[in-house]
Amino acid sequence: MPVSIRHGKRAGDWPVAIVRAKAVVANMSVVDKVALATGIGWKNGPCVGNTPAVPSINYPGLCLQDSPTGVRFADLVSVFPAGINIAATFNRTMMRARGLAMGVEFKGKGVNVALGPDINIVRSPRAGRNWETFGADPYLSGEASFETVTGLQANGLQACVKHYINNEQETNRSSSSSNVDDRTTHEIYLHPFLKAVQAGVVAFMCSYNRVNGTYSCENEHVLNDLLKGELGFQGYVMTDWWASLDTFGTLAANKGLDMVMPGEASPSANHSYFGPALVNAVKTGQVPTSRLDDMATRILAAYYVQGQDGNDYPSVNFDSWTSSRGKHVDVQSDHKKLIRSIGAASTVLLKNAGSQLPLGDNVRSVAVVGSDAGPNPKGPNSCPGRGCDVGILAVGWGSGTANFPYLVDPLSAITAKANSINATVFSSLNDTDLGAAKNVSSGKDVAFVFITADSGEGYITVEGNPGDRNDLNAWHSGDELVKAVAGVNKNTVVVIHAVGAIIMEAWIDHPNVTGVIYAGLQGQEAGNSLVDILWGDINPSGRLPYTIAKSPSDHSADISNGYNVDYTEGLYIDYRWFDKSNIAPRFEFGYGLSYTSFSYSALAIVYLGGGLGNEPQAPTGPGSSLSSWLHDDWMTVTFELTNTGSVDGVEIPQLYIVPPPSANSPPKQLRNFDSVFLQKGESSLAKMYLSRYSFAVWKSIEHRWEVPRGKYGVWVGASSRDRRLYGEIDV
Ligand code: BGC
Numbered sequence: 001m002p003v004s005i006r007h008g009k010r011a012g013d014w015p016v017a018i019v020r021a022k023a024v025v026a027n028m029s030v031v032d033k034v035a036l037a038t039g040i041g042w043k044n045g046p047c048v049g050n051t052p053a054v055p056s057i058n059y060p061g062l063c064l065q066d067s068p069t070g071v072r073f074a075d076l077v078s079v080f081p082a083g084i085n086i087a088a089t090f091n092r093t094m095m096r097a098r099g100l101a102m103g104v105e106f107k108g109k110g111v112n113v114a115l116g117p118d119i120n121i122v123r124s125p126r127a128g129r130n131w132e133t134f135g136a137d138p139y140l141s142g143e144a145s146f147e148t149v150t151g152l153q154a155n156g157l158q159a160c161v162k163h164y165i166n167n168e169q170e171t172n173r174s175s176s177s178s179n180v181d182d183r184t185t186h187e188i189y190l191h192p193f194l195k196a197v198q199a200g201v202v203a204f205m206c207s208y209n210r211v212n213g214t215y216s217c218e219n220e221h222v223l224n225d226l227l228k229g230e231l232g233f234q235g236y237v238m239t240d241w242w243a244s245l246d247t248f249g250t251l252a253a254n255k256g257l258d259m260v261m262p263g264e265a266s267p268s269a270n271h272s273y274f275g276p277a278l279v280n281a282v283k284t285g286q287v288p289t290s291r292l293d294d295m296a297t298r299i300l301a302a303y304y305v306q307g308q309d310g311n312d313y314p315s316v317n318f319d320s321w322t323s324s325r326g327k328h329v330d331v332q333s334d335h336k337k338l339i340r341s342i343g344a345a346s347t348v349l350l351k352n353a354g355s356q357l358p359l360g361d362n363v364r365s366v367a368v369v370g371s372d373a374g375p376n377p378k379g380p381n382s383c384p385g386r387g388c389d390v391g392i393l394a395v396g397w398g399s400g401t402a403n404f405p406y407l408v409d410p411l412s413a414i415t416a417k418a419n420s421i422n423a424t425v426f427s428s429l430n431d432t433d434l435g436a437a438k439n440v441s442s443g444k445d446v447a448f449v450f451i452t453a454d455s456g457e458g459y460i461t462v463e464g465n466p467g468d469r470n471d472l473n474a475w476h477s478g479d480e481l482v483k484a485v486a487g488v489n490k491n492t493v494v495v496i497h498a499v500g501a502i503i504m505e506a507w508i509d510h511p512n513v514t515g516v517i518y519a520g521l522q523g524q525e526a527g528n529s530l531v532d533i534l535w536g537d538i539n540p541s542g543r544l545p546y547t548i549a550k551s552p553s554d555h556s557a558d559i560s561n562g563y564n565v566d567y568t569e570g571l572y573i574d575y576r577w578f579d580k581s582n583i584a585p586r587f588e589f590g591y592g593l594s595y596t597s598f599s600y601s602a603l604a605i606v607y608l609g610g611g612l613g614n615e616p617q618a619p620t621g622p623g624s625s626l627s628s629w630l631h632d633d634w635m636t637v638t639f640e641l642t643n644t645g646s647v648d649g650v651e652i653p654q655l656y657i658v659p660p661p662s663a664n665s666p667p668k669q670l671r672n673f674d675s676v677f678l679q680k681g682e683s684s685l686a687k688m689y690l691s692r693y694s695f696a697v698w699k700s701i702e703h704r705w706e707v708p709r710g711k712y713g714v715w716v717g718a719s720s721r722d723r724r725l726y727g728e729i730d731v
Pocket of ligand 1: 115
């Protein structure tokens with residue numbers, strides 16, 4: 001791995017940092033304490049968020065900067081594969097390595113707080129920011145959150161998980177209310193945030209939307225009861241940028257808000273909810289001094305626990321708004337190697353009829369069709385916020401982006417490969433010129449058709465899509481392009497660069513569509529990552545982090561256009577819904593092919609002992625994250641994996657728990673997975689742990705986790721529908 005962990009896990013350092021922060025806060029003036037909590041205003045500093053220096057305590061202020069894919073508004077940085085792609089690797093080592101490399105880049109630029117990762121859940125497949133997230137399953141998202149935060153923070157950076165909570169669509173995000181029942185909150189949407197807290201994350205960003213009627217940034221239940229109470233979060237909560245608050249915004253402090261960003265109450269306001277208003281509220285007793293002290297303590301403890309007061313923490317050396325003011329520090333190191341390998345490891349092979357892939361070196365003629373195969377003629381950063389879908393799509397749009405140092409397009413990478421094996425490439429990059437597409441494809445050994453679907457943050461509209469996608473179809477008449485090429489070439493391989501699921505019913509069963517590759521959003525090395533897969537230098541092992549349906553209406557949830565975004569489907573999102581309703585997906589959650597094959601055998605479930613723990617639980621309380629008994633190792637599941645094919649490769653075994661009827665839970669839920677490399681012919685023992693929490697359901701009335709008694713299925717498979725082993729256990 002390109003970077004190393006210098007300080008390791010820091011959660012244990014909190015008590016020391018808090019004692020220190022309290023001692024400092026005890027001697028601070030009200031004005032200085034409020035300064036810690038108040039941004040200096042949009043574009044008034046070099047970063048997207050800035051807090052002022054407080055000379056009395058030798059505190060330089062904070063630089064808070066997007067994004068979850070790289071350092072935004074800076075040069076000489078890397079653009080990493082998107083969150084949805086790192087989720088598709090199902091590989092914790094890569095998740096951590098990506099976080100580490102990003103953390104090094106943020107720190108190298110002098111950023112104090114990285115505004116990421118985005119750990120909302122893919123509820124509706126059309127939601128604009130799905131691509132920033134870790135997919136549709138809370139367990140997978142939770143593992144990715146844990147590893148990403150651990151990596152990001154390992155060298156002293158502060159990570160800020162967002163958008164807390166239930167910001168699962170862009171439409172009306174600043175006014176709508178996400179209405180979610182308590183059990184669903186706990187079992188689906190809160191879990192990734194819990195894992196971030198367990199990783200020691202120091203900051204949270206509360207979301208624009210309301211939760212059950214109250215804005216999340218002034219929602220006492222969400223901030224105080226859940227986050228600071230149940231999850232034991234000891235860091236600080238900042239608003240999303242100008243996040244709305246109701247009339248008495250200053251009093252959001254009393255509800256658990258710790259910092260306003262970027263400072264002013266709205267883009268057009270010249271007052272802040274904090275700043276002088278908070279000073280006044282403390283002086284008049286509307287906000288208790290103890291609350292202000294707590295806010296300041298949380299912000300300072302986060303700074304200390306990450307060691308940012310040490311001499312070696314760089315100061316900000318770039319400027320988001322006036323690039324020439326920066327020092328142009330190159331922080332890329334050799335991260336492009338990691339980016340290329342994550343790009344390949346996150347590529348999902350969906351179809352490989354007749355094992356046409358990987359291609360051999362005997363290929364002589366290659367057709368490359370579609371605008372997504374080529375570069376954006378104006379350059380990869382020519383559209384502000386990446387708000388266009390021109391040329392290779394390697395990230396979505398909005399604040400989740402960064403400036404590409406370069407972007408390897410597929411046509412260049414395929415051409416380079418072709419040149420090395422004396423093959424000739426014929427290309428047509430026009431999406432609607434079907435005649436040209438057919439011309440170049442006809443008679444070639446293989447024809448690649450590139451199609452896309454884009455989405456992003458709601459402040460930009462692209463081709464009529466206002467953040468959330470209008471539909472789940474391929475853009476630029478992609479279906480027509482595929483059909484045209486498949487009409488003339490018997491070896492048509494479709495490559496999809498997209499933010500999430502698309503509907504592919506128009507051509508998926510076409511006999512000439514022999515290959516389908518879901519490349520997602522691979523970041524700056526996209527073309528190279530793809531070639532690694534096409535010619536088999538890397539054996540694909542990506543798995544879908546969401547379900548691809550046959551029809552949009554097969555999903556249980558969609559974007560809501562009204563004030564109320566009712567999560568009436570409850571626990572039943574994505575595969576949980578398809579399973580419950582017996583709907584056949586096109587490609588299920590966890591699905592992905594390999595160039596080799598694997599067999600599973602010898603399932604053994606070993607109960608390690610200990611009671612059910614259904615006795616009244618100790619409060620989870622500050623610092624405890626979740627009652628410890630809940631996540632102790634309780635059971636091991638072992639089985640043998642064998643690579644039975646002819647090439648080396650990685651298998652992603654997935655463990656799902658099938659609950660007894662008394663649990664009233666989805667038919668099965670992912671509770672562990674692994675990424676196992678095996679040479680051809682090799683076998684190894686896979687071992688996975690389960691805790692009581694793996695079996696627990698949240699009892700809203702009793703207000704605790706409980707393991708329902710009964711017979712559970714332990715379902716081990718190669719996807720959420722490809723069961724390979726099954727065992728049962730009574731608990
Ligand atoms: C986004 C956040 C982002 C912030 C700062 C907001 O619009 O929702 O994700 O971190 O802007 O750019």
